[in-house]
Amino acid sequence: MKKLSFILSIILLVGILAACGDKNESSNDKEKESESNALSEEKLVIGTTAGPQEQIMEKVVEVAAEEGLEIELKVFSDYILPNTALAEGDLDANSYQHKPFLDQFNEDHDTDLSVVGKTILNPMGVYSEEYDNFDDLPDGAKIGLPNDPTNGSRALYILEKAGYITLKEGKDENASIMDIEDNPKNLDFIELEAAQIPKQLSELDAAAINTNFAIEAGLVPTEDAIILESTDSPYVNYLVVRTENIEDPVVEKLVKAYQNDEVKAFIEEEFKGSMIPSWD
Structure with missing residues (x-):
């Protein structure tokens, strides 16, 4: 009986040592993997x-x-x-x-x-052929917005930051026109294909236009936009x-x-x- 207990003790000890060895090897493997994933400094x-x-x-x-x-x-x-x-x-x-x-x-x-x-x-900008300042837009002015979710919400964010609308809390980066809580100038938002907005600018009081489409239309964001997106965007x-x-x-x-x-x-x-x- 004593001999059997001794053998079992030896087996248990070997198992513990093996487990410790596995843990050490696993730890070393993780360290090596981390080192191998590091970027070259050259x-x-x-x-x-x-x-x-x-x-x-x-x-x-x-x-x-x-x-x-x-x-x-x-x-x-x-x-x-x-x-x-x-x-x-x-x-x-x-x-x-x-x-x-x-x-x-x-x-x-x-x-x-x-x-x-x-x-x-x-920078996305808001442009107008008729007005030099957004404050001059009349009540109920027609504002063109890109109709895709990313650029549409971006345009609304710019208008909110400029103080012309208020969006529902937490909706700054994924807002739609349904998320507008306050609209003091009663702006009438018209959603259009982003690439087509410059061509329709004459039919609107103002519109939010992506930089690439603005440039194609001969507009210079820092000179022609009546509202320009800021670098804390x-x-x-x-x-x-x-x-x-x-x-x-x-x-x-x-x-x-x-x-x-x-x-x-x-x-x-x-x-x-x-x-x-x-x-x-």
């Missing part, structure tokens, strides 16, 4: 979209190189693939989107991507990385390279107010 692969975002990132590449950081740029023609590629590890970061878009992407695709630094704002664009890499030293180096006076001067000179540096 080179990053960054995704962006074709056009202005690409032009700005090319300038960032120059500035980063001066600080010893090599950036390989990958250019995409849509808004989904840069996030998909980042989540799958084909990119180290991307630069092209605002946070409401990112939040929705994370929710829809079960990804874990985070913003790390402001970049630029493509939730719709500013960001540099984005996988959440696990937020504290990697190279991420700070990337943000610093983008938020550089040389890059700021390039944006202001090249885009004449159609894009605004938003990190000040």
